[in-house]
Amino acid sequence: MENAQKCPVCGVSIVNDKVFFSSGSTGTLARLQARVCQFAKQPGCINTDEDKIGEVTAVDGYLKP
Numbered sequence: 001m002e003n004a005q006k007c008p009v010c011g012v013s014i015v016n017d018k019v020f021f022s023s024g025s026t027g028t029l030a031r032l033q034a035r036v037c038q039f040a041k042q043p044g045c046i047n048t049d050e051d052k053i054g055e056v057t058a059v060d061g062y063l064k065p
Contacts, residue, residue: 008044010036017052027060029053034060 004015012032013020019027027035029047034056037047047053 005046007046009040009042010045012036014046030056031060035062 004013006013011022014029014032017029019029019032021027021032030053032047033053037045
């Protein structure tokens, strides 16, 4: 895959800024930040460039019932 990366922390695959989670639909770097990275906070995370992540919105996180 062109421009493919795999995060050693959470195991997601990122191809051209499209995130492939282990289950469910694909997402964005902002969605990855909202759902995983902000909690994992471990060295080696590949989703750290705030300019690429962009704005994290309410729809990026898990919706509370």
